[in-house]
Amino acid sequence: MFSVDMEDYNPLLWRKNEMKKALVLLAMFYCFGANAQSIDIQFNKNIELLGYIIEMGEPSENDPNHPISIAIHQFPEDKNNPALTKLFELGETIDYSTLVQLMYRLPEFPHEEGMEYSSEILSSTAYDLLLIRSIIEQVNQFSKSAHFEEVWKNLDSARSATLQQLDEHKPSQKLIGELEHFYGQSYSQYEIVPSLTLWSGPGFGIRSQEENKATFVLGPLEKDYDFTSDLFTSLTIHEFGHSFVNHIVEENNDIISKTSELFEEIEASMRQQGYSNWSTCVIEHFVRAGEVIIPELMGDNATSQSNLQYHVIEKDFIYLEYLVDRLKEYRLDQKLSYSEAVSRTLKDFQNHFQPEKDQVETIRGVLRSVDSEEPIPFAPIGIPGKHLGTISKPDGSYEINLSKASPNDSLVFSSLGYKRKAFLISELPAYFDVSLEEEATLLSEIVVTAKKEKSRDEKFGRTKPSKRTRGQNGLKEFGFGGEQGIRINALNPYFLEEVSFHMRFNTVDSALFRLNIYEINEDGLPGKSLLKQNLFVKSEKGQNWIRKQLEEERLFINQDIIITYEVVRVWFNPRSTNALYLTFGKGYPEGGVYLRRSSMDDWITDTPEAFPITLYVKGKVY
Template sequence: MVCLGCECYTRLLQLLVYMIRGLIMRGKKVISFFLGTMMCFLVGCTSSNTIEVEENKTLSKDFNNINIMIDPRIELLSVIFYLSPTYNNETSSIIPEDISYKKDVEKYFKEYKDHKAVKMFELMYKEGFAYDAPPTSMLFLTNTPVLKIKENIDKDDYMYTQCMERAGGEDRFIRFIEELNKFCEESNFYDFYNKHIDYYNKILDNTIKGLKDVDYISQMEEYYGKKQNSYNIILSGMLYANNYGPRIKDTSGNFDIYSIQGSFDIEDDLPKFDDEEFFKYLVRHEFGHSFVNPVTTDNIDTVNKYENLYTPIESEMKKQAYSNWDTSLNEHIVRAVVIRMTEINDGKNEAEKYIDKERKSSFIYIDDIVNLLKDEYEPNRDKYSTFEDFYPNILKLLDDLSKK
């Protein structure tokens, strides 16, 4: 759809009325005259007014300072995942049950399995564009059906530079966007998304209805001593058991943080996201990365001095997609904070379940970090107003562990 502006639109209607009257009064000889006039009018009008393509709308509902949403960019990506046999088979990223939405995707898009966008994604995936990189990269873009990098994205931020590196460079990523736009146009993704608006709203309503009225964001901001610009949870009708926590920085220095969540079950033909324990853990965990990871990045030279700590856990960490030391460290810290927040807000028994799980998952430094938070950070918040102020203590702990 195009927007020509109110004035141009009025002039166009007037011209159409004049043409019809002329045809009635003078006969068919005037057709060429009026068509020529219309072409001149349209060329002149569109040359002086920006043509805007109507976007698919993000569906969003507020829940205790969290925007819970369905995002057309992530829905498009999940279709590409579904059509990509290598990615889907190796990551189990698509919901296994044959829900009606999945059947609709198959029926609507099956003829595009060999589309260049799918083939290009497969190649990029094999070369490292995997896990959190594809969904995070979509958040740098405008909505479907015409994707382009937003003008206010801070391209110097580590999240953007990492994603571009894993995509094979910004130029390659832009070529991928171009293929996605062709996919949207040729398949009419715009229409597919809009026809499922009611389905998406049911997912949102059912999720919010099943959650407790708890302000997890205030709990996190109090613990980390910092606020973010916005908190956003993206639910997907197709993604399964994969969850990511990126943050997007704009040119004003603001951070919008996200938790992109796959479902964990099906009920009444709808993906489920409303298990309270599952929900609060993911909020605390995925949003926690946006508080922790940047501080680690700011101290990366010092962090890397203790890379020997990765050696005893490397094999098990790589099985969980934590393929380097700083990623593993961030997971340790975020999980330790979740444990402490759980004990503070939900009780010691709940926290013990989490810490036992992390020990069994080879997070062998979890007890040391938990104890450091409990014994030094929490009793001395007058000294450490933010988690960033406290981070040198974690570096000191790494030094001690490394010497051992």
């Protein structure tokens, strides 16, 4: 992917191109270099208050014996503060980025009763104004009734040490100059707001048009309040990059909307990272392009290539390499403005990834049973090993986009109790009905004799919900076969009676889930299904624990198994954000977590994408 064709290498041409780039940079330096600003680093009390609230509700993984941890947790009674409970209820569907921006823009807490807030602050988020006002009110109550003021004072020396640490490692004025050079824009102020109370890792970019200021908020770069990581420079380029990139990319929403189908291939992995729509995903691609190009302009080719490979391979930003090449052509070689370079890059992007094709891109049809001629609902349909799957609808109809498929790929149709069928994509018409033959499922019949043996109920799996969660808003009506699950270790043989899993936030009107129970194959992945029929369970709005009784399945478990859940249908709530957020589970050995992004896709296991959900089984042990 990152190779160079040496047959096309011409030293004289290479030197000429490099000199052209150098002249472009020199010209941009005279335009922006004199105005390059230094970076101000300062704590923000409101941000520390937000971090303290989050930490009280969901403690981080920092060493509890670290002096800063001790200072933060010296008042454990704050965990039971009524305002804290109310805040977690109100903020169940609001992402941290929105909360960070809101707290940054608000006057310092605590506020006087009846304080009026500017319409600019209240309308700076996409959320309901009444909800935002309620959150502000509860934050104010917490700031007055909890012990945050004492914690803030006790962390004074730690803040001073952190500021000194950051000042020694902060990005240079040269970096700010390079950012301004490349993007052709500048701000009168650049600000970094560190936080000791936010979780380690995250960064949040904030652009203030009124003050002409670019800000980014960051928690510790590593566990245990470490701000010295080499990630500091990359994070600076990324978060300040948002202030230069977002509004420029958004000027091209017409092209972005026309290419939205390209989101499907990476949708699952993007949502796992918090990017729930194509527009946001495109912006993130351009911001990450800056992380590749800026280090190269500063002579650090190793970091440039490392960032490119990391974002493409580890983070699934599969279009990044193409966008970087086109941006460099238009911005550096042709000396176009950044705005014009983005516009032309996106037009090239559309032509490159959506060319005219003879092969049918979208296939539709109905899936039925050969014997009964009845439709087969919620049947997995997809290309094995590729994230190009879906499921049939309740009436058996299906629609699948195959624009990213190879003509030699096979489209597979399957369902429990039926023989699967596969068809070569190059031979499929635009409309294609499929009929599946029923297949007898041979499962052992377990007979329980009338011995007077004592039995007991036991639970196996992750039984304890944490407050850590992951999920998404803006769900589609029907699922696409994505599964999430864990390995259940069989400590004792048991009859399976019930499966339970936990949703932290459930604001849809109702949702239909499918449970899947697998043997474990020789590769340690989900293998053959242990079920005779589909297991569906429906949840209602606000329901946290979702349970399915399984006594009638008569499943005797004497080995480790894998249980997954998938969303097959959602009924929307017109007055809600329509969110489903799973809960991370505690109280079980690490490892043994599994994710499949869509029907027939490969399994992902024991990575940040596949996280340990709260799921357990109840079994009767004799």
